[in-house]
Amino acid sequence: MKEEVKLMKGNEAIAHAAIRYGADGYFGYPITPQSEVLETLEAEMPWETTGMVVLQAESEVASINMVYGGAAAGKAVMTSSSSPGVSLMQEGISYLAASELPALIVNVMRGGPGLGTIQPSQADYFQATKGGGHGDYHLIVLAPSTVQEMADFVGLGFDLAFKYRTPSMILADGVVGQMMEKVVLPPQRPRRTDEELAAQCPWAVTGRPASRKPNIITSLELDSAIMEKNNERFQATYRRIEENEVRYEARHTDDAEYLIVAFGSVARICQKAIDDARAKGIKVGLIRPITLWPFPYKEIAAVAKHTKGVLCVELNAGQMIEDVRLAVGDGVPVRHFGRMGGIVPNPQEVLDALESDFNIK
Amino acid sequence: MNLKYTCAMTREEIIKPENKVYTRPRLLNRNTMHYCPGCSHGVVHKLVAEVLDELGLDDKAVGVAPVGCAVFAYNYLDIDWVEAAHGRAPAVATAISRLRPDRVAFTYQGDGDLAAIGSAETIHACTRGENIVIIMINNGIYGMTGGQMSPCTLEGAKTATTPYGRRTDLNGFPLRVADVVALLDGTCFVTRQAVHTTGAVRKAKAALKKAFKNAIEKKGTSFVEVVSTCNSGWKMSPAKSNKWMEENMFAHYPLGDLKNTVEPEKK
Numbered sequence: 001m002k003e004e005v006k007l008m009k010g011n012e013a014i015a016h017a018a019i020r021y022g023a024d025g026y027f028g029y030p031i032t033p034q035s036e037v038l039e040t041l042e043a044e045m046p047w048e049t050t051g052m053v054v055l056q057a058e059s060e061v062a063s064i065n066m067v068y069g070g071a072a073a074g075k076a077v078m079t080s081s082s083s084p085g086v087s088l089m090q091e092g093i094s095y096l097a098a099s100e101l102p103a104l105i106v107n108v109m110r111g112g113p114g115l116g117t118i119q120p121s122q123a124d125y126f127q128a129t130k131g132g133g134h135g136d137y138h139l140i141v142l143a144p145s146t147v148q149e150m151a152d153f154v155g156l157g158f159d160l161a162f163k164y165r166t167p168s169m170i171l172a173d174g175v176v177g178q179m180m181e182k183v184v185l186p187p188q189r190p191r192r193t194d195e196e197l198a199a200q201c202p203w204a205v206t207g208r209p210a211s212r213k214p215n216i217i218t219s220l221e222l223d224s225a226i227m228e229k230n231n232e233r234f235q236a237t238y239r240r241i242e243e244n245e246v247r248y249e250a251r252h253t254d255d256a257e258y259l260i261v262a263f264g265s266v267a268r269i270c271q272k273a274i275d276d277a278r279a280k281g282i283k284v285g286l287i288r289p290i291t292l293w294p295f296p297y298k299e300i301a302a303v304a305k306h307t308k309g310v311l312c313v314e315l316n317a318g319q320m321i322e323d324v325r326l327a328v329g330d331g332v333p334v335r336h337f338g339r340m341g342g343i344v345p346n347p348q349e350v351l352d353a354l355e356s357d358f359n360i361k
Numbered sequence: 362m363n364l365k366y367t368c369a370m371t372r373e374e375i376i377k378p379e380n381k382v383y384t385r386p387r388l389l390n391r392n393t394m395h396y397c398p399g400c401s402h403g404v405v406h407k408l409v410a411e412v413l414d415e416l417g418l419d420d421k422a423v424g425v426a427p428v429g430c431a432v433f434a435y436n437y438l439d440i441d442w443v444e445a446a447h448g449r450a451p452a453v454a455t456a457i458s459r460l461r462p463d464r465v466a467f468t469y470q471g472d473g474d475l476a477a478i479g480s481a482e483t484i485h486a487c488t489r490g491e492n493i494v495i496i497m498i499n500n501g502i503y504g505m506t507g508g509q510m511s512p513c514t515l516e517g518a519k520t521a522t523t524p525y526g527r528r529t530d531l532n533g534f535p536l537r538v539a540d541v542v543a544l545l546d547g548t549c550f551v552t553r554q555a556v557h558t559t560g561a562v563r564k565a566k567a568a569l570k571k572a573f574k575n576a577i578e579k580k581g582t583s584f585v586e587v588v589s590t591c592n593s594g595w596k597m598s599p600a601k602s603n604k605w606m607e608e609n610m611f612a613h614y615p616l617g618d619l620k621n622t623v624e625p626e627k628k
Contacts, residue, residue, distance in 0.1 A: 025460050053459045057452070058485035065449035065482070069425070069456030069466075072443040077456065095446050205441035205457070207421045207464045216435045218426075218444035 001188035010150040010176045013183050014080060014106055015040035017154035018052070022189040023104075024075035025053040027066035029085060032118040033174040034108035037080040050191055060085035064092030064105070071101035071167075072217040074197045074204025076158050080106035082174070083124050084115060086132075093167060094133030097234070098219035100203075102161035104154065105139070106170045108177035109315075111342035119342025120174030122264060125319035128171045129293040136231060138238050140168035140245065141292040143263040147181035149290075155186070160245060162200070164237050171292060173315060175265035175344060246299070247290035252278070253303045256285025258354060261300060261324050262313040263289050265344070270313050273350035282360055292320070300327040309358040310334045313350055315343075333358070386410035388419055388439050395433055399599025401589035402431055404556040405498060408566045409469070410438050416573050418465055423457050425450040427470040427479075430504040434469050448479025451486035454493045465576045467494035472513040473503040476538045480512075483542065490547025490581040494572045497538065497584070499614060500591035508594035512536040515609055520594070535613055539586045543619040549581035551620040555588045555611070557603045571623070580623050588614045 001020060008016070014037050018026060028038040038056060046052035053070075057063040063079045070077030081089065086107045096103050109124045111117035128141045140160050142153040150172060157168040198206060205215050221227040249267075252274060253259065262270045267288040277284045287303060289296050304310050310328055312321040318336040325334050337353035339345045354360065385391075389410040396402045413422050419440060426434045428447035435442035445453040450468035457466040468475075475483050475497045486493065502520055503509040509522040513535050517526040527535075543551040550572055554565035565587060572583035588610050590602035597605055 025456065027456065053456075055455070055459060058481055061449070062452040062455075062482055062485065065446060065452035066456035068445070068449070069443060069453035070460050072453070073423070073457050073460055075456075075460045077460070091446055092449070205423050205443055206461070207423060208439070208441045209420050214435070214439050215441045216444070217442070218435065220432060220444055 003187045004185045006183055006185060007180055008147065008183060009036055009178055009180050010144070010147045010172060011036035011108065011178070012040045013147050013151040013185070014154055014170070015044065016185050017151040018078060019044060019046045019050060020186050020188050021155045021158060022050060022076065022191040023052055023078060023158065024191055025055070025070045025077040027055050027057050027063045027070070027077065027079050029057050029060050029063050029081065031082045031085045033110055033120075033177050034080050034082045034106070037106065050188070052191065060088040061092070064089035067103050067105070068092055068095055068099075068101065071096060071103040072099070072205050074201035074206065076102075076162070076192070078104035078106065080108065082108050082110045083112050083121070086124065086127070090127070090133035093139070094135050094137060095219050096167040097137035097139070098135060099217050100165040100234070101167065101217065102158070102165055103167045104157040104161060104170070105167060106172065108172045108174055110174050111340065117342040118174070120265065120315060120344055121340070121342055122173050122266065122315035123317070123319070123340070124171065125292065125314070125316060128169055129295070129323070137234060138293050140164070140166065140241060141171050142168065143171050143290060143292050144176055145264050145267050145288060147176065147179065147183045150176060151183050151185060164241055166237060171264075173264045173266075242294040245291060246294045246296050248296040248299055249288040249290060250299070250303065251286040252283070253285035253287065255283050256303065256306070257283045257308050258285070258358060259304050259307045259310045260284060260286050260313055260350070260354070261289070261310060261320070262286065263292060263320065266313050266315055269345060269347055270350055272347035273354070276347055276351055277354065284354065289320075295323045295327070297323070297327040300324060301329070304328040304332050307332060311354050311357060312336050313345070314338045316340060387414050390437060390439050392436050394437060396430065397593045399590065399592040399602060400430070401500065401556050401587065402498060404562060405496070405565070405587055406434065406437050408556070408562070408569050409496070412566065412569045412573055413440065415570065416577065418573065421464050423461075423464055423466045425454045425457070425466060425468040427468070427474040428505075429471040429474045431469050431471060431498065432505065448474050448477070449482055450474070450479065451482040451491070451493070451495060455486050455489070455491045458491055458493050462492070465494070465573060467496060467573070467576070469496045470498070471504065472497060472499040472501060472538070473511040476512040476536050483538070484545065487542045487545045487582045487584065488547050492576050492579045493582060494576050495582065495584045496569070497586045498589045499586050500589040500594070501535070501610065502591045502594040504591045504594050508591070513538070515613055537614065539584060539619050542584045547582050548584055548620060549622045550575050550583040550618075552584070552618045553586045553588060553614055553616050555606070555616055557590070557606060575623055586614070588616065
């Protein structure tokens with residue numbers, strides 16, 4: 001398959017991008033608003049073309065543990081779900097992080113808590129960026145705001161996961177999953193051969209050839225002294241990721257008197273609010289964190305210190321704002337504007353919030 | 362008796378390969394097992410090691426270890442292993458088997474891991490007919506956590522969480538998992554074995570060999586239950602445990618094949 005330009009949903013783009021990346025396996029379970037990922041993969045039948053395995057599991061718990069098994073075998077494997085399903089996966093994600101296994105998890109967020117709603121939300125920010133499951137760990141968290149980024153972040157997510165031997169997550173909201181846009185799909189990459197896998201993942205459980213000792217994938221270590229060393233190794237990896245992998249987009253920040261920080265689809269609503277504000281003579285800039293972990297603390301701080309106020313806009317009660325406050329400190333006021341339960345604000349609401357929070361006449 | 366003749370044999374003459382009647386399986390390493398004296402795990406580990414070796418699977422087998430006493434199975438068999446979350450071994454083995462159809466994945470689980478927290482993964486791996494082997498050590502107790510009631514604990518049996526004996530009105534009935542998975546279309550071979558006598562050990566080994574052959578030949582899911590003792594959890598001597606198992610466990614968990622679609626019974 002060559003590069004192609006198509007019109008499709010964000011969820012469909014995830015599926016096509018996974019096939020074209022040369023992913024080895026997808027394991028998933030239906031849940032709105034992301035079921036199109038599994039549906040598209042089943043319709044495309046990649047097992048007939050690239051050899052990619054696609055399996056509908058009996059639950060999200062089984063899905064993530066299939067991902068654990070596939071990742072242990074060194075394969076490029078993924079799953080996708082939405083908020084309640086991702087809650088069920090947290091134990092398995094913790095095991096992936098603890099066993100230093102690369103994998104890609106997609107969360108197309110819906111409103112919670114509980115069964116909540118099927119409408120868009122960003123209320124899983126804490127869960128995604130602060131660990132989520134038990135123990136000290138982080139995921140690399142990528143937040144797409146376009147259908148193009150849904151496609152692009154599949155490859156990026158896998159590449160980063162294998163580079164650092166740690167799971168990565170695409171944290172999308174229901175808007176990006178459901179909306180249709182033009183997307184450029186990359187050309188088909190071949191799946192790795194078993195020889196390439198053995199060279200790239202010498203730790204993988206592949207069946208033990210006589211030439212090496214058994215490979216054992218486990219997160220268990222009863223000796224606390226060794227377990228602390230393991231944790232120090234995980235933390236060293238996280239520090240390297242923080243140093244090298246921060247990604248963000250900045251717009252109109254050079255002359256900004258006010259700064260909006262927003263991620264995912266909300267950043268696009270804020271862009272319209274910023275255009276409207278500038279038409280009225282209010283100089284507003286935007287920083288859109290692309291990696292929610294590692295978070296662009298320094299980059300936000302550098303812009304915020306020249307502004308009169310920072311507004312954090314989210315589809316939740318105020319989660320990313322905690323990281324924005326950590327970045328900005330006490331010198332500049334930081335306010336939050338959010339809608340909850342699946343409501344998506346319009347640009348005018350964002351502009352109204354900005355004007356009232358900072359008394360802009 | 363010609364003692365003089367016997368004593369005249371040199372050491373070299375005695376240890377000739379044709380005189381050898383027993384040896385440690387090649388794939389079972391020399392690590393000291395953490396299992397209690399009298400535990401069935403050691404025997405079943407040995408049988409799995411022998412079967413993998415005899416079928417030439419040492420570079421093709423991938424074991425999936427459970428949470429429970431056998432969590433450290435990976436310390437004893439020199440093959441590649443994954444240690445799964447509690448109950449999830451059949452899901453982990455499913456992915457390995459699907460992604461590497463040229464390999465043989467098997468799970469090694471206890472009755473707490475498999476029949477309680479892992480019941481969904483067990484049922485669905487068997488329903489899909491995954492080409493894997495599921496080995497279940499059924500000693501009717503959670504050994505590792507200190508002897509609590511499992512789904513397979515017998516009625517009346519005293520455990521840490523049923524100190525006055527399991528009551529069916531409070532705790533339900535002991536679960537016959539092998540009977541359940543035998544009903545599922547994806548299983549090709551379901552058997553219940555034990556390892557408390559030499560004869561039983563031989564039968565269990567033959568059953569394990571059939572199961573792994575089925576996985577190699579992609580016949581579907583093979584399920585081998587081994588009714589076992591937990592003398593520490595049961596608070597009995599190893600000898601008394603074996604006797605108690607014969608008298609009580611076998612009555613509820615009778616030994617033998619429950620299903621074999623690969624080699625149907627000859628009339």
